[in-house]
Amino acid sequence: MKQGYRQVKRMTPAMRIIHWVNAICMIGAVVTGLYIGHPYYQTFIADGAVDKYVMAWNRYGHFIIAIIFDVTSVIIAYLYFFSRFEKPYKKLIPNAKNVSEFKAVLVNLLTLNRKKEFDSSHADSFNTVYFTIFHLLLIWMLLTGLQMYVHGLESGISSIGSWWPVMLHATTDWTVAVCGGSLMDVRISHHMTMWLILCWVVFHIYYQVWRTIFWKEADIAIVIGGSKFVKDDTLH
Numbered sequence: 001m002k003q004g005y006r007q008v009k010r011m012t013p014a015m016r017i018i019h020w021v022n023a024i025c026m027i028g029a030v031v032t033g034l035y036i037g038h039p040y041y042q043t044f045i046a047d048g049a050v051d052k053y054v055m056a057w058n059r060y061g062h063f064i065i066a067i068i069f070d071v072t073s074v075i076i077a078y079l080y081f082f083s084r085f086e087k088p089y090k091k092l093i094p095n096a097k098n099v100s101e102f103k104a105v106l107v108n109l110l111t112l113n114r115k116k117e118f119d120s121s122h123a124d125s126f127n128t129v130y131f132t133i134f135h136l137l138l139i140w141m142l143l144t145g146l147q148m149y150v151h152g153l154e155s156g157i158s159s160i161g162s163w164w165p166v167m168l169h170a171t172t173d174w175t176v177a178v179c180g181g182s183l184m185d186v187r188i189s190h191h192m193t194m195w196l197i198l199c200w201v202v203f204h205i206y207y208q209v210w211r212t213i214f215w216k217e218a219d220i221a222i223v224i225g226g227s228k229f230v231k232d233d234t235l236h
């Protein structure tokens with residue numbers, strides 16, 4: 001290790017696995033989701049015949065990914081409050097310390113690192129707020145997605161019993177009213193939120209690379225090896 005630098009552990013293996021599962025699944029969800037909304041490719045089987053099941057496969061992939069997102073979202077929601085490593089909810093409370101840290105991190109970004117008046121060794125409230133926006137957008141995708149899905153179970157029954165559509169109606173019917181009153185509004189919201197998430201991803205990746213270059217503390221390594229490296233004299 002470079003002299004004068006100390007290794008700071010920032011992400012457990014579980015957090016890193018969830019991170020990359022989410023990142024890879026997001027690519028799959030966008031590719032299959034755009035197909036479901038607007039079929040944009042065909043696959044040909046022998047003799048130029050068109051494969052009839054492309055939509056079915058895309059929906060299958062999309063739904064499996066949604067299940068993975070359901071699971072990671074529940075785990076992350078739990079860890080926000082009960083993680084033994086670090087509880088992110090503490091950085092979300094708008095107390096004086098967090099608000100001034102949030103501002104300091106923003107000023108640091110806007111001044112291209114000319115001003116840096118906070119401790120960058122630990123998770124900061126700016127990034128935690130930003131990550132929380134992602135988790136909330138993803139939960140909205142899950143709720144609107146499940147609302148569209150339960151409409152496919154029109155009969156009110158399913159192969160695992162009627163409790164399943166009943167539960168989905170009970171937990172997601174309110175999204176119809178919030179989106180504007182019809183299932184088409186839910187569909188549009190699901191689609192528009194995808195673009196918000198993609199904007200989120202663009203800034204997220206930009207900012208992680210930006211921090212790595214400007215702070216010179218190997219921030220990008222957090223999501224690979226779990227640690228970053230901070231100059232000894234800046235450690236508190």
Ligand code: HEM
Pocket residue numbers: 010019022023024026076123124127131132134135201204205208219220221222223
């Ligand atoms: C090349 C691609 C990516 C890189 C290099 C990257 C890098 C990082 C790094 C370094 C962190 C830790 C930041 C810290 O602790 O201060 C992080 C956290 C995070 N990243 Fe990424 N990321 C990438 C792609 C993505 C994508 C595609 C998503 C979501 C679709 C995503 C979602 C998140 C979330 C939600 C967190 C916060 C951890 C949590 O609350 O679960 N990342 N990322």
